[in-house]
Amino acid sequence: MTTGETAPVNGLASVEAEIVRACRDARRERSSVTLVAVSKTFDTDAITPVIAAGQQVFGENRVQEAQRKWPELIAAHPGLALHLIGPLQSNKAKEAVALFDAIHSVDRPSLCEALAREIDRQNRRPSLFVQINTGEEPQKAGVTPSDADDFIARCRDTHGLTISGLMCIPPMDDAPAPHFALTAKIARRNGLKQLSMGMSADFAIAIALGATHVRVGSAIFGTR
Numbered sequence: 001m002t003t004g005e006t007a008p009v010n011g012l013a014s015v016e017a018e019i020v021r022a023c024r025d026a027r028r029e030r031s032s033v034t035l036v037a038v039s040k041t042f043d044t045d046a047i048t049p050v051i052a053a054g055q056q057v058f059g060e061n062r063v064q065e066a067q068r069k070w071p072e073l074i075a076a077h078p079g080l081a082l083h084l085i086g087p088l089q090s091n092k093a094k095e096a097v098a099l100f101d102a103i104h105s106v107d108r109p110s111l112c113e114a115l116a117r118e119i120d121r122q123n124r125r126p127s128l129f130v131q132i133n134t135g136e137e138p139q140k141a142g143v144t145p146s147d148a149d150d151f152i153a154r155c156r157d158t159h160g161l162t163i164s165g166l167m168c169i170p171p172m173d174d175a176p177a178p179h180f181a182l183t184a185k186i187a188r189r190n191g192l193k194q195l196s197m198g199m200s201a202d203f204a205i206a207i208a209l210g211a212t213h214v215r216v217g218s219a220i221f222g223t224r
């Protein structure tokens, strides 16, 4: 049966099996890759069975949607971690720092300033990833590869932020591997250990190229 509440649990199991295989092929430990189950647009009914199946890390791309769905789930299930994977407006930094354990979309000095202020005020330290716009797409968030080193230094030196790693979303029509490799290269030369890259269609490739966080939605929850 692949309808109703069993569908996301089956999806989770096949994604998990593919992560295990990709780690084995890349001679990496399974524990070196965190699966971020992207539950955007899905409601509590779809999410609860995935939590019951053992998944603890979830991703959302909108602050308001996450505020609506997650406080109750987090209260009921200690140990869950929630990651913000979508763009963040500076005026939502307060809510984002309060709710999320990681933010994958740091990409502007104004946002860094707002995050630094809230991290101080709330004494909460979400893991921070700088988003790299590897395809240099004008409509897409992220810093360009040529601005990345300066921006990462500025995060640390001007804003006092600890950056854990980098995130990228390859252009829809490109082969993803060169984008993953470029992101890994920028991370390496900046001494950053974490790489948030790979989605439903390409997470195995991302793992081969060093991803530490794969953000997988539709392969678990179904099409949106």
Ligand SMILES: *Cc1c(COP(=O)(O)O)cnc(C)c1O
Pocket (backbone or CB within 6 Å): 038, 040, 061, 085, 086, 169, 199, 200, 201, 215, 216, 217, 218, 219
């Ligand atoms: C929606 C989304 C994902 C998950 O995409 P799928 O193709 O459904 O796995 C990953 N990353 C970001 C930034 C997203 O917005």
